[in-house]
Amino acid sequence: MNDISPVLWQFLVKWLTNFALYPPEASKIAPQMDALYFFMVLVSLIGLTIVVLLVLAFSVLYRKDRHPHAVQIEGSTLLEATWTIIPLGLFLIMFVWGALIYFRVYTPPANAMNIYIVGKQWMWKAEHPGGQHEINALHIPTGQPVQLTIISQDVFHSFSIPAFRVKREAIPGRYTTVWFEPTTPGTYHLFCTQYCGTDHSQMVGEIVVLSPDDFKKWLASSTSGNSLAQDGERLFASLQCTTCHNANPASRGPVLAGIYGSKVTLSTGEVVTADDAFIRESILFPSQQISQGYAPIMPTFQGQISEEGVIALVEYIKSLDSYNRVRQTTNTTELLPGSERPGPPVQTQPAPQGKVNQ
């Protein structure tokens, strides 16, 4: 066959090996999303077929040489109602179904393992709680819900994993979350799908899904020595947060132990949940919300800490159930099952962080 045309042959071989019309389904949400997708394809095909068949049939039946004199018809309320109500009904089904999936994708379960993602021109940085850093890659285990807390350092990016059917915008100055549960080990595409400047198309990477055992091995082999919380603790000390935030009852700032996930009353009387976004805001824009009973003296650290630094601090404050347990924080990311609250479905929704004893 080769002698027919090497080029053509190349092409055919490539075609056959590469011709996939549908992306792999590698997460738990993928089949659910695809069910809706195929439902919509089906409805669309039926709708399109009806329209095309009618047009063709009428064109044949009533073309001029067969049907020289048109019969004037004013219209029909019954028909108008039919083709208003049927598409509307179908669209509404899609709307409800779609919204359910949307909520599912963006509402992480309480026991999800949290990984931080920082997007910047033009790379993705992933920070595991155990202190493993990755660039343009993300290693995750199967059989375990994974939550990503995403933020951008500069412009909009978008963290997209087609094989998982999930995608979330990385927004400058704001945490967003998405979660998924990988089902099939393998390597999948990671794309930046929001146009972000010159090398937008190079802002790609790999999602490596490992079996839980392999994942443990990977974690152990790529540790940097410090957990994220430990990084945060160092930062906390070097930025002299401790001058105000310490266990001393006379300290000028509130004690931060146990603050994460609790309800904080602000000086305006408003009660807010101390989630990641709240802590980030408290560090960078302290005047934005003053805790009741405290003077607005905390200086802003904007411009002094990178987004990764803030993440480390957040992780550290999360880990402060009490000061003495901090020391026990170790390198693994394994989670203790079961936890407190499934929060409200806001974007930056906290997932309780487990601490693990090895």
Place this chain on the structure above:
Amino acid sequence: MSDLKEMEEQENHIVSPMIYLAILGALLVGTGLTVWASFIDLGEWHIAPGLTVFWNPVIALAIACSKAVLVVLFFMHVKYSTKLTKLTVMSGFFLFLVLIGMTLTDYFSRAWGRW
């Protein structure tokens, strides 16, 4: 053409200077009133935790709206205009509210005052 009848009505209506004068007075009074109102604390209304209405801005905007309505109705003659003009004014106002309202509700429902 089809609006011919209404058209003539409109053209012939001339607002008397006395009305203009009265409106002028009302507008100036309104201005004084907002300035005065801004200097006293009108308090607030707690509807629910985190949802509070402050009366000062509400009053200020209410006065501003009334002033604007006076200008539109009398100085701009909308009171004496065709239905079409009235409809045009209303639709502009409506869409203005849609732009502001629908955008703000997104912010409201995203936890007001914070990202």
Place this chain on the structure above:
Amino acid sequence: MNFLSRENGLLSWLLTGDHKRIAILYLISITFFFFIGGALAGLIRLELLTPQSDLMASDTYNKVFTMHGIVMIFLFLVPSVPATLGNFFIPMMIGAKDLALPKINLLSWYLYVVGGILVIYTMVAGGVDTGWTFTTPLSTHYVNTNVMSTGMAIFIAGFSSIFTGLNFIVTIHKMRCPGMTWFRLPLFVWANYAASILMVLGTPVLAITIVLVALERKVGIGVFDPTKGGDPLLFQHLFWFYSHPAVYIMILPGMGVISETISTFSRKRVFGYTAVAFSSVAIAVFGFFVWAHHMFIMGISNYSMLVFSLLTMLVAVPSAIKIFNWTFTLYKGSITFETPMLYSFGFMGLFTIGGLTGVFLGTSGTDIHLTETYFIVAHFHFVMVGGMLMAFLAGIHFWWPKMTGRMYPEKISQLAAVVTFIGFNLTFFPQFILGTLGMPRRYAAYPPEFQILNVFSTAGATILGVGYLLPVIYLVWSLKYGEIAGNNPWQATGLEWQTQSPPLTENFVITPIMDHEAYDYDWLENQGVKEVASVG
């Protein structure tokens, strides 16, 4: 003697107040920009032939698709049908001598030209690479290409479109001839009326958004800058507040054309005239309430997602109503298949596909997977190219005899229509699959497994290019060699067909009196040629 030959010389064109001449000026300018945009599309497709970014570096590629989007949207598609066919025929269809504000009409063309020149300047000066959506903070703080001149171009072109829309609304309200009630208006007029509402009310929001972006670039601080406390999402809100209605500005006039052609070539009154008329207005009104469906994954609140997704579903229904009404217009008609009809059939099929895939995107769940991929690219090319551009071509062929007094050559133009249809599907259908597979848009380089579908797409674009070049050639040819058309070659019912071709400067000798419904073919048959004249 007609509007073309009444006065001669360049100046008589450049200073004209005649809506027909301004329409011709517009026609020439938008065709020019269409081919610039098309050439840029050619470059895009060539680059995407191979997975690597080998033809151009990625920054060049980014500039190319940005300029392609800007040229095609603001300089071609938005003014396409309204400013040419609408400008030419709305006054004639309602029996008026001109648009209400001829000077504003001319001004609007000049603004368009200034905008166009600024875009060309931008291209010469090195282009701009923000994407046509100008996402902040990228466009305000991170790129240092010609954002300012592009912004100015769009600002100015925006006012051109505001003035066109304003003129149409006033004209349709105030200049109808005796007997021309609202429900005797041709549906083309209704559609343009609806689109004009969108132009008048939506475009200013784009204008102020551009002003804020420009200020932010100049001053270094602004409401869209997250590092200074601003909100980049606010830009999205304001931008899409215009740009979603803008997509209906782009499609509605095209839908108007389809109503005319389908009716004419099946010799039947449009099925459900009132339903079609009101659906145009419904699209215009609802079109204002759905803008945030472009921001589903961008961090709007869940509540907003629900509202905007639901409203998106509602706005899709009137389009379905139109499609079905056109289909049933064919029922018991007496159908012929001249070129405009072929393009109209193309429109119906392709717009249905494009619209239904729009519903995929309006469904929040599937939008997560499909957004920012080639699925969107395919969606909007189906509605804009498969829909509006087909409608535009249908309209140009349909009214060509009236505008120029000459017929286009039928056989070759039918061929062109078929070529366009085939080329179009080959170009853009594979992109749906690419999008589903996850290929992101605005990528200069892509993973190799996507190559085959991209090769199809590029091949299709070549065919498509030929399909678009053909009309230019034979239409220009027909200006001189085309058959003399006569006043009413299609035996259509609109008032524009009751006067001479090309029309007089003042359109009608005597102000016509409308004494029958729109699309009243019986009336037409009962009129002797002479009586037609007395109306005209």
Place this chain on the structure above:
Amino acid sequence: MSDSPAVMHAETADSHHEHPAYQRHHFESVAQQFDATNFAMWLFLLTEVMFFGGLFTAYLIMRNWYYPAFVEASHQLNIGWGTANTGVLILSSFTMAMGVYNAHMRRKSGLVLCLILTFILGLGFLGIKSIEYTEKYEKHHIPGFHYSMSSFLNPASDPEVHNSYPDDKPLGLDMARHTELYFFLYFAMTGMHALHMIIGIAILGYLIVRAQAGDFTTGHITYIENFGLYWHFVDIIWIFLFPLLYLISRH
């Protein structure tokens, strides 16, 4: 030429019946012309409403986010000047309305007088505005140009304002930064408004000359009427800007 009797010479179409010189040829009657242009003006004002709508949206959001910063920054504005300017503008709206009235009554001198008064009041408004702008410039409160936050980080350093608002507390650095956003919006909104005033005044100048020549007191009031609409609209914008920018509540 062509094959239909519908074709007649264009000249035929040109032979109009009698009508006033200012009636454009494509209108059937003066009434139609007036009505159409009047409606067009209203539509144009609609676009203006939406134009400012974007600014108002931005303002409302930022004001709610950074309320303390907006309050203290607004204390930098002089309520006296603001009130005076509101008065001036309302007065000019009144003179404009009287101008329209005089045009209707075909009183040339009254019309010219009213227009001149409006012109002067408009200039007065801009004069006051420029005094205010200069003050901002001197205090380095122009965003992006050597912006200084000292009045907000340390209110006592700005005795003038501090004396009127002794309750103002120093803002945290991060909040103080957001005062720049306030001034950005202040200049964007009042600047856009002032631009409209300048355009209006320029047109007024032209109208005064033509009114003097008696162009608008013979029944042709379209221009005056439509310009009046524009002028009143600009007034309305200010009616909202004034409380929003100057009178942010204090407590």
